Amino acid sequence: MNFKHLLLGLIIAVILPSCVSKKIYTDLESKYADLKKENRDLMDENTELESSLTKFKNELDQLKKDYEKAIAERDRLERDLEATKTNLATLKESYNALEENSSAAIAENSIKNRELLAQLEAKEQALAAENSRLEELRRQLQDRSERVAELEKVISDKDAAMTKLKNAISSALTNFEGKGLTVEQRDGKVYVSMENKLLFESGSWAVGANGRQAVKQLGSVLADNPEIAILIEGHTDNVPYTGTGALSGNWDLSTKRATAIVNILRENPNINPENLTAAGRGEFAPIATNETDSGRARNRRIEVILTPKLDAISNLLNEID
Known part of the structure; x- marks a missing residue:
């Protein structure tokens, strides 16, 4: 489903929440499953590459x-x-x-x-x-x-290249340090984590002014790195959503927030939409305990996961075989 269709679905979801919200949820859930499989494939590929190097x-x-x-x-x-x-x-x-x-x-x-x-x-x-x-x-x-x-x-x-990208992102987002934003590099990827207090009001997926500025500055760095796959994951705490209207629950909210970040990044014409993916993780990938206010605050976040494309390594392995 392209982003125009997704935007149309969101508009219809606001007008007809009782009948369309479930369809959006189902589509996004399917897309998340695909993304999860792609992530596993990338991890398997990375493991296979390390195994090949050892061999x-x-x-x-x-x-x-x-x-x-x-x-x-x-x-x-x-x-x-x-x-x-x-x-x-x-x-x-x-x-x-x-x-x-x-x-x-x-x-x-x-x-x-x-x-x-x-x-x-x-x-x-x-x-x-x-x-x-x-x-x-x-x-x-x-x-x-x-x-x-x-x-x-x-x-x-x-x-x-990933270290250089991580340093460029850290430099571009210096003004947001200490405001719920962290940048780290692990397992060959760069993770940009933004707590919801920087981006959204409670129960909302509309990005505030400070959050929009942070995302646009991140986008300016990503636009200079076209060989990077960009996965935006939305996360919530485990407190059940009790509101009414267009949202059906935490998973729906996390997906809408991830899509909101994708839409801001798409405003940059130098970012290839094919490199962008939005996914909702709901409450099911916490990084802290949900038993405390501070832990729940850390769990309510957006994670931007940047992964290098491994075509060159795959081609070299094929040549060696």
């Missing part, structure tokens, strides 16, 4: 061990070759000494000489094969090292 590092370590083992085997073969050459030289000297004394000894020595020559040829062939295998291991080691380095760089660049 490639382990394979790199194994290649290093194989490389060192191959070098040791090559060195052993070279020592054997030198020893064989020494024996051959000794036998040649003996052959020359015996040649004048005994035809039988010469014949025996000739056989041993041929055997040693055959052994020498076999060892040379084995050494050549080992050098070839060693070269292939060296090539695989270099290729895998480059791939792992590329993957680490992409992940590092993503983390650096």
Whole structure:
């Protein structure tokens, strides 16, 4: 459902609350389920990426061990070759000494000489094969090292970009520190949390002047980061909604508040609407106890969750496979 349809639904919900509010709730609930699945997919993808990185590092370590083992085997073969050459030289000297004394000894020595020559040829062939295998291991080691380095760089660049984004948001929203707004970075994402006291009156989803200013300043930073997915989540405490009119409960209220923030962000023409998602979480994702006034105040909030797009990492993993 696009935002024009959602706005039309909200207008109809105000006029016909008894019959349309439930449909809006059902649509938003379905969309939330999709978002929840997308979030799980992103978490699974992040876990898979970390697992792949660990796997490639382990394979790199194994290649290093194989490389060192191959070098040791090559060195052993070279020592054997030198020893064989020494024996051959000794036998040649003996052959020359015996040649004048005994035809039988010469014949025996000739056989041993041929055997040693055959052994020498076999060892040379084995050494050549080992050098070839060693070269292939060296090539695989270099290729895998480059791939792992590329993957680490992409992940590092993503983390650096999110850190830069977090710092830019913190700088843009400095005036709202201590007024119910926090910015933090964890699990590769940036979380902007705004308590309802900054944004809404009790039971309302209309954004106040200070809250609108905070959201518009946040939007000015997001407009410069088109490769970021933006999820806006509305949250409430567990106190049941007792009002009347267009709202059917806390979940409905949290969804309308999230949509209100999306609508303000959409006023910025440089923000791609495809990057925006609104979701209502109701009372079911608290960050504090609902047994105290201060805890309930923390739970009544809007969370803007910023996630980097992982296309580059996925493409690199496909190339490695």
